[in-house]
Amino acid sequence: MKTASDKNIPYKIYLKENEIPTEWYNVRADMKEKPAPLLNPQTLEPMTAEELSHVFCEELVKQELDNDTAYIKIPEEIVDFYKMYRPSPLVRAYCLEEKLQTPAKIYYKFEGNNTSGSHKLNSAIAQAYYAKKQGLKGVTTETGAGQWGTALSMACSYLGLDCKVYMVKVSYEQKPFRREVMRTFGASVTPSPSMETEIGKKILSEHPGTTGSLGCAISEAVEKAVSSEGYRYVLGSVLNQVLLHQSVIGLETKRALDKYDVKADIVIGCAGGGSNLGGLISPFMGEKLRGEADYRIIAVEPASCPSLTRGRYAYDYCDTGMVCPLAKMYTLGCDYIPAPNHAGGLRYHGMSSILSKLYDDKLMEAVSVTQTEVFKAAEEFARVEGILPAPESAHAIKVAMDEALRCKESGEEKNIVFGLTGTGYFDMVAYEKFHDGLMENYIPTDDELEIAWKKLPKVDR
């Protein structure tokens, strides 16, 4: 075992509270070619600010559409909230390095040490804040596994804002603990589909026994927002505004590395809708776009839902219900139903437009991994690093370990940085399946993917 005196970098690099970023970084400003705009699903023309403001808060619409401003001031009240759980530690994975016997240096930015259990809180507080500032009564949203719903409940409770969460019915029933956390923070949680909305009633009459889907829950949350006085809809990933807010992850990471003169060689993150990855990589990508430095940047996705690695770059609906705007992105088709794997946060058919564009421009790589290898890595990591990772986060762990083992073969002392987005306390059913040898892998066939793409909207942009 190495002893402390061998180590000139602490186990956990904590920035000071006054080093929390006071500006978000908008990577779009440094992209020569911008991500494609959202399209109105009726007219197939770019969504205007006015159109978007029926659904989203005004300030968030501005952020959504702003491709030019590189740094956007974080309101002081949000910075104050960040101080309750940020800066998050950048951890040097000494124990993992020793376990792998690798010359690589491994770092991870740990976003799990807050009650929502993930990085989602970074954007939840921002979205809730602008809703409050606009004088709204409340916000609506959907949640699947529950991390986003929990984060939003916390933010709304702090600001005294009403929070209405449509939770996919199967999760509502199977994850009662997540539901109770949201209730603890005062949110109203409705199993979706419900009788509270027209779309919910319609779905229930057509499919009386349905256990719901994320697509349906989105549709209900959007309907509720646009039909209720003083409410707007908020979303925890995919959108440009969300990646903007999540840039605090990357900015803190970069600053912590800079403090110790560490230059990252590889930056790795899991990718579902792209909020964590987009936030983590943004300042690194910025330097890369400006030609100031080079980094290998790797997105990791589940083999069962391989948007980047096997998807098509095309305009598609953001939701299964096809009520939301169209986004140009790597997509498996909005009708694609991923196998019920245990990384709920990565089961999204598409990908952030920003990340899709960067990937298409070959500025980042993507790999997919199966869930059994992910859980194997998760357990190995937990045993030496003492953190129980969320299945989503463990996708990044798996690839970071693979890269570290490559360094072992080559003898290279690379600096590997990955995002550990959250904790797995509410995912023990999945760990149990893994321990009992009951976890299966699912990889869609080419034919299955072809079928889902048949419903891609015809957009010639």
Added chain:
Amino acid sequence: MKTASDKNIPYKIYLKENEIPTEWYNVRADMKEKPAPLLNPQTLEPMTAEELSHVFCEELVKQELDNDTAYIKIPEEIVDFYKMYRPSPLVRAYCLEEKLQTPAKIYYKFEGNNTSGSHKLNSAIAQAYYAKKQGLKGVTTETGAGQWGTALSMACSYLGLDCKVYMVKVSYEQKPFRREVMRTFGASVTPSPSMETEIGKKILSEHPGTTGSLGCAISEAVEKAVSSEGYRYVLGSVLNQVLLHQSVIGLETKRALDKYDVKADIVIGCAGGGSNLGGLISPFMGEKLRGEADYRIIAVEPASCPSLTRGRYAYDYCDTGMVCPLAKMYTLGCDYIPAPNHAGGLRYHGMSSILSKLYDDKLMEAVSVTQTEVFKAAEEFARVEGILPAPESAHAIKVAMDEALRCKESGEEKNIVFGLTGTGYFDMVAYEKFHDGLMENYIPTDDELEIAWKKLPKVDR
């Protein structure tokens, strides 16, 4: 809302890694009258080191019996492990202060940001380390709610030590997630009573349908340890050695306060077996014992299990099975079965000998609170401070809030410090009952307590 610029003390005071204590503080060294010794249950004579070493590791026996050494060096390997999750933050509860509109300044030492979810890890790593150093193969223990079992699993996994946990059967069945966390860290978890031990077989033959008890699980774990080559038994609370290890909590707290020239007026902690409270208060109590400073120190216990506030100070068995040594302590009688309240970690019939002695010497106070008022405080706290507390920890929150409200009445700007021992992610069943209005309070009658005391052993010391 106050803004950051009003605040000269950060939201979270983080010590540097090199400020983690390198010595534990042994409060017994400063006690003029020492806590009463453990007695051999057969001879009723003080347990010798030799007798204790059949059950506990040698170095831990030394620590258990050492009433004189004030500072005991923490082995470097343990300090290294501490660096994975320590120093823990001392949080200034700005948002709670504002919510309560109190002139008091509230601080809490948050021990929940590690995967075990509580302070238990501080002693688990120490006990596992000495077992490893002694060349043992493994350790046995019992767990009720599961926090101690989880902490020990993590420590053993890190050191490559076998870990055998007897988990009270009702918890094993009702808390499968806790069990899976332990399995993730490689522990073997057996529902107790089991057919693996003589005492387990005996109990099962006499009570075939029993769902177990902590007393029975202790007996099984002790039997397994003494009957297996290369194993010892370890315990997560009550013992002197555990309070010693937990002194890191208090030492860090004191150091963080000193950095900002804050003198605590009141120090508050929840008390089950006493490990957290004993650790938190130790350096403050040390100053008090040496006449250097004065502090109000308050133990908080559940009204359903009021060892200090309504118990007797007498020799009693530490376990229901009466196989363990006798300790002189405030006790409700080792036969006392507390009502099934939701703070499993506080459902212990007795109390650390050290704390019992200090309480008997009127060096600290004790109050009891009902669980509905505890959950009300927990929820109020969560909504403003963004941390979901364990029910155990929320006992301290409740009393800290009460004291802060007293300051509001009196106008006093007292500094209130409390221990937030852990998180409530695995306690959502209890929160659900609270939300649904199904939580009841139970306060034992004087007659019920009288009955339990009838079995107190006759010891004239």
